Amino acid sequence: MRLPDARSDMSQAGRVGRYGEVASALALRSDRQLAASLEHAQVMGSGIGGSSVLLDVAGVPVFAKRVLLTDVERHAGNVMSTANLFGVPAFCQYGLVEVGGPARRNDYIRACAAGAEPAGAPPAAAAVIRRYAPVAAAMNDFYWDLFGVDRATPYPGEKVERALSALR
Structure with a gap:
């Protein structure tokens, strides 16, 4: 394909x-x-x-x-259930920033990497998003190019390393 x-x-x-x-x-x-x-x-x-x-x-x-x-999850009483079987906090569940799908997520992460406040995230999650958004943005760019432009897209090692070095 x-x-x-x-x-x-x-x-x-x-x-x-x-x-x-x-x-x-x-x-x-x-x-x-x-x-x-x-x-x-x-x-x-x-x-x-x-x-x-x-x-x-x-x-x-x-x-x-x-x-x-x-x-x-395979237990008979839980088949097809949408219950929160493991008590995962609501903000960690799928859908936190899903409105608009992957392109919207990409825009969201890029904005956070550029300094925007993580809208809609509780303080603890917002802190994690702020910290790792530059790395995620670099990897998102790579993903979009690899799967959307050219499968021979080189891995952006220097860009990722710069983003990771800011975490140290």
């Missing part, structure tokens, strides 16, 4: 429209169809947290992470 230039339509309207198409296509799939999609997706890598895959949804390349469920 060839990845399109991720920066070709970075307008909010374009991102929201594409998101709607993908969300609708996924909503129409059964659990079995979703499982089959993941099973046949291109594996990008794997690690301690599961494997990452790239699949095609309505003609749009979609990155997904296959995460293994814990015994607690």
Whole structure:
């Protein structure tokens, strides 16, 4: 699967429209169809947290992470549950800055790296975001270029090292 230039339509309207198409296509799939999609997706890598895959949804390349469920999550009473089974603080849960998806997250992190206050984050989380935003921004730039522009994009070692040295 060839990845399109991720920066070709970075307008909010374009991102929201594409998101709607993908969300609708996924909503129409059964659990079995979703499982089959993941099973046949291109594996990008794997690690301690599961494997990452790239699949095609309505003609749009979609990155997904296959995460293994814990015994607690597999317990019959918890199947399909959206309950906070592990007592994770609300601000740590998925969705803290998800409005608008990855492009919005990227904008958010870049703004924080440039000195903006982390909006919507509690003080402890805001402190972590402020501290690590420059490193995250450097890695985000690399990610967008690698997956959206050219798979031969060189790793930005010097830029990341400068950002990390500020942490020391």
